[in-house]
Amino acid sequence: MYKSKVIAGIEIGTSKISVLLGEIVEGRSLNIIGLGQSSSKGVLKGDIVDFHDASDCVHAAILSAEEQAGVKIDGVYLAVSGSDIEGFPSEASVNVTSRDRRVSMEEIRQVSTMAKGRDLAEDRAVIHHLRRPYRLDNRSVEKPLNLEGERLEASYWTVHGNARKIGDAIHIINGFNLHVDDVVLSALAAGSVVASDEEKKNGCLVVDIGQGATDFAVYQDGNCVMAGSMPIGGDHISNDLSIGLRMRLSQAESLKHRYGTAVVEHKNKTEKVWLNNDFEIGDRPIPLWSIEKIVELRMSEIFEVIQKKLGTYGRRERLSGGVILSGGGANLIRSDNCAELVFGVPARIGDNGTMASGELRESQYSVVLGLLKYGLQYQSKVGPEGQPAGIIGKLKGLFN
């Protein structure tokens, strides 16, 4: 009899909540077995502002996924995003003390602990310590063990967030009597699916554009070296359309989906489209150029803010693998062209074809697919069951 564990990748977004179920068989292979979705309430810019509404929506999505798969979830991998996610580099160095000047495991452990040991404010919680390549006497090395040198340096990009906000998201999941096994930054989850190994090695940027927040992750030499989040997303485009063209937010949202393009296509400023397209009272013509221009400006602004945050990592020569877009915002027409114009490197819309087929290939599912991939990697490290062996363990497994 084979051992399997059902894990869920959950993304609590501003516009919708996605729950994807995967069955990990023998800790080695992953089968996608269910998808549950619900519209989101009580979430603003990636942050939970109404616990009750958000709980209802998340629980409805989980229940829908469980019913579709016909199984119960054993563990959850949760995507986090939002205004409070930040990151900073933390470095440490040690002198190689052995007589033969070869790096020992103890020295690697020591320098890693020192680098990760930076203090944080009381209300902050570490989400990831993203390790960058080690440096041994100023040369970059992936595995320094037994290499000869005098000074070993370790560097991490520490991603942290507001502990209470992360706790809110976790407690919503706990409210369904489920345990959160791991918390993953949305862009990292998406990046593990949409970016190829070659792109990661050459250096690339993954941008996950959501409704209320945008996350990003930079890969170099195959590793994620920087990641972050910012509270700007598709909502802001709709908001600007609403203010700039004086219409309700729902009308602006509809216009964005119907005519929005990230790079202006129609140069004729007199060409107009109807606001509601129903010729009822209140319907009026809107200049198409205005719609496209507002969307383009906002989209460019999103990419420019990211570029500014990246600093030297955003330079063209460090992103030769290009820019990969994911999330619902990436569905905006010509968003990849807009990214190319800002970053000056090739850009493309992420494809989940390596992991999924059909509906799940769309970029809006990159994050939940990435969460399952994280889950598979985690399970293959800790073992297929994660519960005590023996008769009592098996009996407990039957009843839990």
Add this chain to the structure above:
Amino acid sequence: MSRREPSKNSIKSRSWKDIDQDVKAKSMSSTALKRAIFCRCRKFAFYSILVIVLVGGAKLFLMTEGVSTALTRAGKSLPIKSIEIESDALSREWVLNYLGLDGDETPNLLGLDLGSLKERLELQPQVSSVKIARQLPDTLYIAIQEREPIAKVLAEDVERGRITLLVDRMGVVYEGIGYESKRISLLPFLDGIRLKRNEGQYEAITGMQHVGKLLSEAFEIAPHIYRSWKVVSLEALPKLIVKSNFAKEIIFEPVSTDYRRQLAELDYIIDYHKSHSYKSIAKVDLTMNSQVPVTNVAMTR
């Protein structure tokens, strides 16, 4: 990206894993609450079953403990009243004495170690196999299968001088116990062999299967001839040489089927000699099929 500097009241970096994941019922949705209740019911059922199994197991253990005590008690109240013994030559007295069951103290039927009794009996070379059983409520049954002697052999013993040993069909040599002297006197002696001792026992004699066959067939179809046989010699194996009252040497050819032809020829020769009132014969050679050279005593002189 803005860099967050540690504040004055900063603490050692805290991970999201430090966030408490225990959840209170009031923060659950109705669906989750139902799930939680169902899960707790299952846990309760699990622990209930566990308790029942443990308590039941303990009770069962105590009950079996009681049963074994009762059996021991019952065993003490089951003395042996009769011992049934089935054997050939070994007498009842000898068996009881050998097994130590002839004392005044009546042994307990359930307390006897049947395995060791069986092993002790089978140590005797005369015994081929033993079956011992308890027949409740008060009888011990012992069935002894003994070896059947077909010949005897003289041996020199350091302490007892010359002794007569018995040999069975398989060549096993043993001291016969309890046999009638008449039965033993009828058995022919074996000659032309060398007895070897190994760890206190005599080694089996090889070639006895032919001797056994010849003797049993002679006993069955020509008992008058068999009775006259005094010695069977194995010195010329595979040929068998029988020394009898009638002839000093009768040479038999070993055969895989039977000795009927050779015995019939011998019978004819004996009858012929008797009818012609000849003197005893020195040698009859039955190994040459249709030709049977007979050497008379006069001729040997």
